[in-house]
Amino acid sequence: MMGPLLESIMIAAGMGILGAVIFAGIGLISGSDETTTLAPLTLLVVLLGVPAPGVLTFFLAGAVAKHMTHAVPTALLGIPGDTLATPLMREANFLRNLGVPHIALRKMISGAVIAALIAVPMAVLFAVMLAPFGDMIKQAAPWVFLAAAIAIAGFSKGRLAAVLALIPFVLIIIGLQSITGKYGVKLSVSYFLGIAIGPLIAALFSLLAPAERAAMRRQTGRTFSLSPDVKSWGGFFPNPLKVLDSGQSRWTAVTAVISSATFVFSPVAMTVIMGEMVGARVKHVYHRLTTVITARNGVTEATYIAEALIPLIAFGLPLSPVAAGPAAPLFNAPPRFSVDAASGQINNLHSLLSTWEFLGYGLLAVLIAILIAYPFTMNYAHRAAAYVSRKISHEAVISTFVGLILVIGIWEGGLLGLLVIVTVGLLGGFLSRFLGFNIGVQFMGYYTAVLTVPALTALMGV
Numbered sequence: 001m002m003g004p005l006l007e008s009i010m011i012a013a014g015m016g017i018l019g020a021v022i023f024a025g026i027g028l029i030s031g032s033d034e035t036t037t038l039a040p041l042t043l044l045v046v047l048l049g050v051p052a053p054g055v056l057t058f059f060l061a062g063a064v065a066k067h068m069t070h071a072v073p074t075a076l077l078g079i080p081g082d083t084l085a086t087p088l089m090r091e092a093n094f095l096r097n098l099g100v101p102h103i104a105l106r107k108m109i110s111g112a113v114i115a116a117l118i119a120v121p122m123a124v125l126f127a128v129m130l131a132p133f134g135d136m137i138k139q140a141a142p143w144v145f146l147a148a149a150i151a152i153a154g155f156s157k158g159r160l161a162a163v164l165a166l167i168p169f170v171l172i173i174i175g176l177q178s179i180t181g182k183y184g185v186k187l188s189v190s191y192f193l194g195i196a197i198g199p200l201i202a203a204l205f206s207l208l209a210p211a212e213r214a215a216m217r218r219q220t221g222r223t224f225s226l227s228p229d230v231k232s233w234g235g236f237f238p239n240p241l242k243v244l245d246s247g248q249s250r251w252t253a254v255t256a257v258i259s260s261a262t263f264v265f266s267p268v269a270m271t272v273i274m275g276e277m278v279g280a281r282v283k284h285v286y287h288r289l290t291t292v293i294t295a296r297n298g299v300t301e302a303t304y305i306a307e308a309l310i311p312l313i314a315f316g317l318p319l320s321p322v323a324a325g326p327a328a329p330l331f332n333a334p335p336r337f338s339v340d341a342a343s344g345q346i347n348n349l350h351s352l353l354s355t356w357e358f359l360g361y362g363l364l365a366v367l368i369a370i371l372i373a374y375p376f377t378m379n380y381a382h383r384a385a386a387y388v389s390r391k392i393s394h395e396a397v398i399s400t401f402v403g404l405i406l407v408i409g410i411w412e413g414g415l416l417g418l419l420v421i422v423t424v425g426l427l428g429g430f431l432s433r434f435l436g437f438n439i440g441v442q443f444m445g446y447y448t449a450v451l452t453v454p455a456l457t458a459l460m461g462v
Contacts, residue, residue, distance in 0.1 A: 008053045012361050015045070015054035016368040019062035024373040027069030027081055034082055034304075035196045035326045035439050038062055040404050043189065043329040046336055047408075052352040053361045059330060060365035063304045064116050065373040068109045071297060072377060075105035084300040087271040091293040098286070107248065107290050108297040109377050110240035113370050114249060115256035115298030119305040120362040122260040126306070127313035128355060134315050138346070141317055141339075142455035148264070148319055149444035155266055158436030165437045166445050172427060173449035180416050188334045188450075190417040193405045194424030195442045196325075200402065201422060202429025237375045248291050251278050252298040259299045260306035263320045266440065267303040274299045305362070313358050316350025318447065321440035328443060339451075 026037050042059045050058070070081025071088075078096055080086045088108070095104040137144055153162040173191065180187055194201075206212040241249055255274040262270060275296040282288040307322030308330065317339060318324045318331040330349050332339050337348035353361070409417040431437035 008051060009364070011051050012053035012057040012364055013368065015050060016057035016061040016365045017372065019058035019060075019365075020065040020369040020372040023062035023066040024069045024369075024376060027066040027373075028072050029081075034063070034066065034084065036200065038066070038326040039196050039328060040193065040408070042327070043192075043333055043408065044404065046329050046333040049336070052349055053357065055330065056349060056353065056358070056361050057365040057368070059308065059327060060305065060362055061369040063308070063326070064112070064301060064366055064369035067297070067300045067304065068112045068369070068373040069377055070300075071105050071108040071112070075101045075108060084267055084271060084304075087268060087275060088293055088296050088300075091275075091289045091296070094289050095293070098289075103290065104293055106238075106243050106378065107294040109374060110238075110243040111248070111252045111294035111296075111298035112301045113240045113374055114244070114252045115301040116305060116366045116370065117363075118253055118256040119260050119302040120309070120366055121359065122257055122302075123263075123306040123309040124313060124355060124359045124362070126261055126263070127310045127358075130310065130314040131355075137315050137319075138317065142452040144317070144319065145444065145447045146452045149441065149448045151264070152266070152321055152324075152444050153437070153441045155269060156436050156438050156441050158438075158441075161435045162437045162441055165431055165435050166441070166448065169427070169431065169437070169442065169445045170449045170453065173424070173446055174453060176420055176423065177449070180413065180420065183416060185413045185416045187413045187417055187420055188332065189412050190409045190420045191424055191446050192328055192332075192443070193409055194421040195428050195439055195446065197402060197405055197421075198425040198428030198439065198442065199432055200429070201425035202433055205426055205429075238378055240374070244294060247282070247287075248294045251282075251291055251295045255295045256298050256302040259302040260310075263303075263307045263310045266321050267300065267307065270303050271296050271299045305366075309358060309362060312349050313355055316346035316348055318443070324443035324447065325440050 022041065023038070038059065041062070042055070045058050046055055066082070067084065070085045073079045073081045074085040074088055074092050075096070078089075078093055080089055092101070092104055095101055149166055150163055153166055154160075156162045158165065176191075177187070207216065244252070255278065259270045259274055275292045278295045279288050279292045282291050304322055304326075307320035308327040311317055311319045311323040312327075312330060316331070318328055323331060329337070331337060332348065339346055339348065405421065406418065409421045411417075413420065428437070428439070428442045431442070432439065
């Protein structure tokens with residue numbers, strides 16, 4: 001008979017392995033967005049009743065593994081592995097043109113290993129420092145969400161347009177809630193799923209319009225060039241500290257600490273800013289390229305870890321772009337996890353795990369992801385890239401996730417759930433495409449609608 005602690009560790013390890021394997025594979029597929037993939041599968045894990053440690057390790061191991069293997073299409077094929085790989089493309093293309101994409105790949109994933117190991121303890125430390133203000137923030141949650149929504153919108157690509165777009169977006173959410181409420185259907189997951197696949201829904205509707213379909217048409221098939229496979233180390237598991245020089249290791253550690261502390265900012269923005277900071281301090285061109293791409297990929301790991309863990313541990317509220325997006329099921333996944341600002345009741349991983357458990361299971365998830373994704377990527381990146389680019393249909397993978405999302409939506413609200421997913425997705429997708437009103441802002445808009453607006457109407461006596 002296993003004791004409760006050993007059983008929890010075994011479950012956590014098993015779910016961490018599952019998450020790392022799944023998302024190490026997904027990361028090889030170019031353009032596989034984090035929210036569209038991480039969020040639905042994490043939601044499924046939560047709704048299936050997996051214990052809290054397993055939910056945490058599944059998400060963290062999946063995120064860490066994905067941000068290692070997304071380096072493969074980015075470095076070897078010149079195609080962004082996902083959204084956070086986009087800021088890495090400039091340096092990746094320069095290094096490909098220099099004929100050393102294999103060097104870029106190794107630097108990127110070695111930086112990710114170092115940053116991930118640093119980010120977990122740093123995120124827990126910063127969360128402990130912020131925790132004394134947790135009760136105050138929970139009481140002020142409706143106004144905190146409003147302020148966070150405006151701030152995140154202001155830092156998005158849309159700037160003022162995104163801030164102003166919050167008003168109609170919030171009103172539409174409220175209107176949809178009123179309509180479904182008349183039929184006795186209370187939805188929450190469906191809104192979340194609609195936001196997650198919004199860009200995809202917008203693209204599908206655009207395809208049905210003749211003018212847009214003509215603009216999308218291509219006369220020739222997509223081609224790519226895959227660089228030769230070069231291995232310069234012995235053994236199966238190389239030492240990341242030997243792959244990087246001392247300066248690259250140092251800059252990766254520094255940027256990981258900084259990006260772990262600034263958890264309220266956009267991960268893409270932090271990746272760009274940290275890269276510029278490092279690049280301005282390295283003079284030699286080749287060394288600057290390899291150092292910047294190393295640090296930037298480390299930042300993709302650190303931001304995801306910190307932006308999920310700090311709000312979870314300190315507040316239990318999704319007060320960061322990652323927490324409001326890909327990590328949203330860790331906070332709010334009715335009927336299991338919920339956030340009720342009106343009563344101050346929080347029932348999610350914040351209330352189910354202690355700080356020490358977050359640290360222990362977080363490190364376990366990172367170690368599992370490293371043990372699976374790092375040697376796989378270092379040793380088999382070339383073969384994996386060739387197989388995925390020739391044999392795996394990107395459309396088929398995305399269709400699988402769409403099917404999963406539709407099943408969950410119908411499960412929650414039947415036909416109304418499906419209609420809400422399509423409506424919110426279509427609106428959010430076009431707002432994202434034309435106004436820079438990105439998914440992170442949309443999630444904060446949703447929380448503003450369900451938490452801030454009721455508090456505001458109560459304050460006004462409406």
